[in-house]
Amino acid sequence: MKIYTKTGDKGQTSLVGKRVDKDHLRVESYGTIDEVNTIVGYAMTYLDSEDTKDLYESLQKIQHELFDCGGDLAVVKEGIPFKTTEKMVEDLEKLIDEYMDATPPLEKFILPGGSKAAAIIHQARAVTRRAERNVVSLMKQETIHVPVFLYLNRLSDYFFALARVINTRLNIKDIEYERGAIVFRTDKK
Amino acid sequence: MKIYTKTGDKGQTSLVGKRVDKDHLRVESYGTIDEVNTIVGYAMTYLDSEDTKDLYESLQKIQHELFDCGGDLAVVKEGIPFKTTEKMVEDLEKLIDEYMDATPPLEKFILPGGSKAAAIIHQARAVTRRAERNVVSLMKQETIHVPVFLYLNRLSDYFFALARVINTRLNIKDIEYERGAIVFRTDKK
Amino acid sequence: MKIYTKTGDKGQTSLVGKRVDKDHLRVESYGTIDEVNTIVGYAMTYLDSEDTKDLYESLQKIQHELFDCGGDLAVVKEGIPFKTTEKMVEDLEKLIDEYMDATPPLEKFILPGGSKAAAIIHQARAVTRRAERNVVSLMKQETIHVPVFLYLNRLSDYFFALARVINTRLNIKDIEYERGAIVFRTDKK
Numbered sequence: 149m150k151i152y153t154k155t156g157d158k159g160q161t162s163l164v165g166k167r168v169d170k171d172h173l174r175v176e177s178y179g180t181i182d183e184v185n186t187i188v189g190y191a192m193t194y195l196d197s198e199d200t201k202d203l204y205e206s207l208q209k210i211q212h213e214l215f216d217c218g219g220d221l222a223v224v225k226e227g228i229p230f231k232t233t234e235k236m237v238e239d240l241e242k243l244i245d246e247y248m249d250a251t252p253p254l255e256k257f258i259l260p261g262g263s264k265a266a267a268i269i270h271q272a273r274a275v276t277r278r279a280e281r282n283v284v285s286l287m288k289q290e291t292i293h294v295p296v297f298l299y300l301n302r303l304s305d306y307f308f309a310l311a312r313v314i315n316t317r318l319n320i321k322d323i324e325y326e327r328g329a330i331v332f333r334t335d336k337k
Numbered sequence: 338m339k340i341y342t343k344t345g346d347k348g349q350t351s352l353v354g355k356r357v358d359k360d361h362l363r364v365e366s367y368g369t370i371d372e373v374n375t376i377v378g379y380a381m382t383y384l385d386s387e388d389t390k391d392l393y394e395s396l397q398k399i400q401h402e403l404f405d406c407g408g409d410l411a412v413v414k415e416g417i418p419f420k421t422t423e424k425m426v427e428d429l430e431k432l433i434d435e436y437m438d439a440t441p442p443l444e445k446f447i448l449p450g451g452s453k454a455a456a457i458i459h460q461a462r463a464v465t466r467r468a469e470r471n472v473v474s475l476m477k478q479e480t481i482h483v484p485v486f487l488y489l490n491r492l493s494d495y496f497f498a499l500a501r502v503i504n505t506r507l508n509i510k511d512i513e514y515e516r517g518a519i520v521f522r523t524d525k526k
Numbered sequence: 527m528k529i530y531t532k533t534g535d536k537g538q539t540s541l542v543g544k545r546v547d548k549d550h551l552r553v554e555s556y557g558t559i560d561e562v563n564t565i566v567g568y569a570m571t572y573l574d575s576e577d578t579k580d581l582y583e584s585l586q587k588i589q590h591e592l593f594d595c596g597g598d599l600a601v602v603k604e605g606i607p608f609k610t611t612e613k614m615v616e617d618l619e620k621l622i623d624e625y626m627d628a629t630p631p632l633e634k635f636i637l638p639g640g641s642k643a644a645a646i647i648h649q650a651r652a653v654t655r656r657a658e659r660n661v662v663s664l665m666k667q668e669t670i671h672v673p674v675f676l677y678l679n680r681l682s683d684y685f686f687a688l689a690r691v692i693n694t695r696l697n698i699k700d701i702e703y704e705r706g707a708i709v710f711r712t713d714k715k
């Protein structure tokens with residue numbers, strides 16, 4: 149089988165339902181989601197031991213869900229059911245709550261890093277936020293399946309909480325940004 | 338020698354033949370190619386053993402070729418010969434065919450990851466596609482040396498095939514995206 | 527405490543002093559600075575031995591300074607003092623000079639890579655340049671605190687010099703780009 153089909157050698161490509169330029173915001177958006185997915189795959193290679201099994205499995209679920217999100221953004225044809233659900237967003241919220249409860253209270257920004265796994269998860273967090281920004285631009289010009297956007301917004305918070313859990317389990321203390329004020333507040337709305 | 342020349346401290350920089358703003362699409366394009374190159378350099382550090390020597394050398398060739406691509410995009414002056422060739426694109430195609438033959442048949446999307454080297458190559462793949470998108474935007478407003486664009490398109494397929502070869506050699510099975518249909522087809526044009 | 531505040535679930539977010547769309551160039555800029563910061567945090571995990579202690583500490587200082595830069599770009603309210611200073615730029619210049627003196631003379635482009643730490647620092651370099659490009663776009667439409675821009679420009683040169691120091695200390699010779707001319711010159715202005 150040939151994976152290089154040369155159909156994209158003129159600068160255009162296929163969505164599900166339409167041909168568009170390769171720099172179309174839909175393509176940019178699921179391309180960036182793909183990028184996030186590769187970083188998650190990399191982080192997982194540092195979490196394959198027995199005591200991080202739960203985190204590994206959680207990330208594998210997220211890899212599938214990132215494909216759901218990307219696929220949904222690729223669809224412009226009527227009548228194809230979307231895959232990303234509000235339930236997926238709520239599942240993330242539950243995990244965030246669980247991780248926040250398992251980590252020391254937070255007041256100031258922390259320097260991204262500590263362990264290798266946490267550092268890479270922070271990178272996934274930052275790239276997820278880039279994907280979210282692309283989707284926001286896309287939403288201004290086309291209708292999209294809204295849960296995809298909510299999912300990405302929550303996912304970056306999930307990665308933040310996850311990075312902290314990883315370091316906590318490894319007994320590594322996150323270092324606070326020294327010139328920062330108290331930015332995290334319980335009453336923040 | 339000073340590498341910081343401060344000539345860019347006003348937001349402009351030099352192409353070969355012209356001064357432009359640093360957010361010019363040419364600069365964006367070769368800047369992203371540079372980013373790809375750094376990820377390739379990182380992946381190579383996981384492929385320096387005897388049994389992956391062929392892959393290592395292949396990637397080093399690609400590092401040189403990425404400089405060819407970047408350099409070609411930097412040139413707007415008449416009379417300077419381009420470096421990127423159709424032959425370079427064909428060489429990639431040969432390697433892709435070879436790698437595809439050495440890996441299990443493919444039907445569904447696979448989760449990027451498995452081994453460290455494969456995960457990082459998947460990241461290079463995704464960033465190469467970002468570079469390709471930049472070049473597509475650039476092509477809409479300026480004439481470029483077309484083989485650069487073809488090279489990038491093929492390179493991302495090369496990285497995909499390479500990631501699979503790496504995992505196959507390490508006896509790691511790629512995991513299929515569970516909610517996906519059969520997307521890879523022999524008859525795909 | 528909940529870190530997911532859901533305030534951004536409509537595509538808008540808060541600067542210090544104003545609500546804007548999440549794809550606003552300020553958000554793009556400090557979002558990319560955050561991405562740089564995560565890569566620095568990752569590189570540091572490879573530099574935590576005794577003989578690279580100076581480099582580790584230097585990078586931790588830079589992590590704080592990247593927060594200064596990001597914070598400054600987030601502020602549009604009058605009367606809040608900026609954190610990024612010209613002194614921070616000069617400190618980088620001193621370190622660059624020191625590193626350049628500790629590494630072999632440079633004439634041609636080098637392939638990014640060698641050791642893991644150097645490869646990742648090269649990636650930080652390329653992403654810092656992406657952040658710089660965002661800031662240049664931002665500067666065209668809004669007034670920013672100029673030292674942030676100078677800092678980013680110098681920081682990418684710092685990372686280049688640092689990558690070379692790391693490889694030199696590890697006795698790894700950088701490989702020159704083979705089809706390149708002599709591009710680095712003492713008389714370059």
Ligand code: B12
Binds near residue numbers: 163447449517
């Ligand atoms: C979106 C997309 C992506 C996204 C994917 C994921 C995501 N969800 O985020 C991203 C950007 C990550 C991606 C990456 C790649 N992709 Co892609 N991708 C597509 C695209 C546009 C849509 C696939 C999709 O998700 N469809 C959504 C669902 C709803 O559609 P579906 O799966 O086809 O299922 C529907 C129908 O097919 C139908 N159906 C399903 N099964 C069957 C069976 C029968 C018998 C019938 C009648 C109907 C039917 O029912 C389904 C529901 O209605 C297709 C092109 C296209 N327009 O189909 C290429 C495509 C599948 N990709 C392709 C390639 C090459 C790749 C990459 C290797 C590129 C690269 N170098 O990186 C990677 C591989 C990534 C990986 N990890 O495996 C090629 C495959 C070529 C080939 N030889 O088959 C395609 C065909 C594009 C092309 N060049 O023509 N891709």
Ligand code: B12
Binds near residue numbers: 370684
């Ligand atoms: C494109 C470019 C890049 C691309 C490079 C590669 C690529 N191919 O993708 C990227 C973005 C990756 C890059 C990165 C960097 N770059 Co750069 N880059 C350039 C640029 C714009 C062009 C270089 C090039 O490829 N030219 C293409 C070929 C065709 O030109 P050429 O090599 O000069 O060869 C022609 C002529 O020079 C002539 N020629 C060659 N040799 C000789 C000799 C003589 C005697 C004569 C008369 C003529 C001659 O003949 C050749 C063919 O016509 C130059 C600035 C400029 N306008 O020259 C800066 C430049 C070389 N870069 C510079 C720097 C600092 C860097 C970085 C360190 C920046 C950073 N912090 O990341 C990195 C280093 C990367 C690395 N791995 O080594 C500086 C060097 C400063 C110095 N002190 O010398 C320059 C001069 C820009 C500047 N600030 O003024 N760069």
Ligand code: B12
Binds near residue numbers: 258305542606
């Ligand atoms: C800029 C910013 C970022 C930047 C930060 C850094 C940087 N400097 O580059 C980036 C993009 C990296 C970032 C990331 C994150 N952020 Co943020 N960020 C902000 C933002 C917009 C401004 C913070 C800031 O730097 N302010 C600049 C200085 C000047 O302001 P200040 O620190 O508040 O200090 C002034 C005042 O607060 C006052 N002050 C200080 N202390 C006190 C005390 C009292 C008693 C009083 C009266 C006044 C006072 O005096 C100071 C000077 O005037 C705030 C929202 C906002 N508008 O405040 C969110 C915010 C702090 N972030 C938030 C979150 C969730 C995050 C992330 C977890 C998101 C993610 N998933 O990635 C990460 C965490 C990163 C980390 N490593 O810790 C949330 C926190 C929610 C909560 N429950 O508290 C906030 C509140 C946004 C929101 N959703 O509402 N963030």
Ligand SMILES: C[C@H]1O[C@@H](n2cnc3c(N)ncnc32)[C@H](O)[C@@H]1O
Binds near residue numbers: 540556557
């Ligand atoms: C923590 C802070 O990060 C900013 N913010 C919110 N969403 C994004 C995003 N997708 N990318 C970058 N920054 C973002 C807002 O300013 C928020 O207050």
Ligand SMILES: C[C@H]1O[C@@H](n2cnc3c(N)ncnc32)[C@H](O)[C@@H]1O
Binds near residue numbers: 156170
């Ligand atoms: C596999 C799918 O990826 C999309 N595609 C093609 N080229 C790019 C690119 N440079 N970046 C992101 N996505 C791309 C197309 O939709 C193709 O069908």
Ligand SMILES: C[C@H]1O[C@@H](n2cnc3c(N)ncnc32)[C@H](O)[C@@H]1O
Binds near residue numbers: 351367368659
């Ligand atoms: C070394 C070369 O890199 C280019 N250059 C300068 N600043 C940036 C940036 N932020 N991103 C990408 N390329 C840049 C210029 O063309 C310079 O000459």
Ligand SMILES: [Mg+2]
Binds near residue numbers: 301304305534
């Ligand atoms: Mg958010």
Ligand SMILES: [Mg+2]
Binds near residue numbers: 494
């Ligand atoms: Mg392609």
Ligand SMILES: [Mg+2]
Binds near residue numbers: 345679680682683
């Ligand atoms: Mg510069």
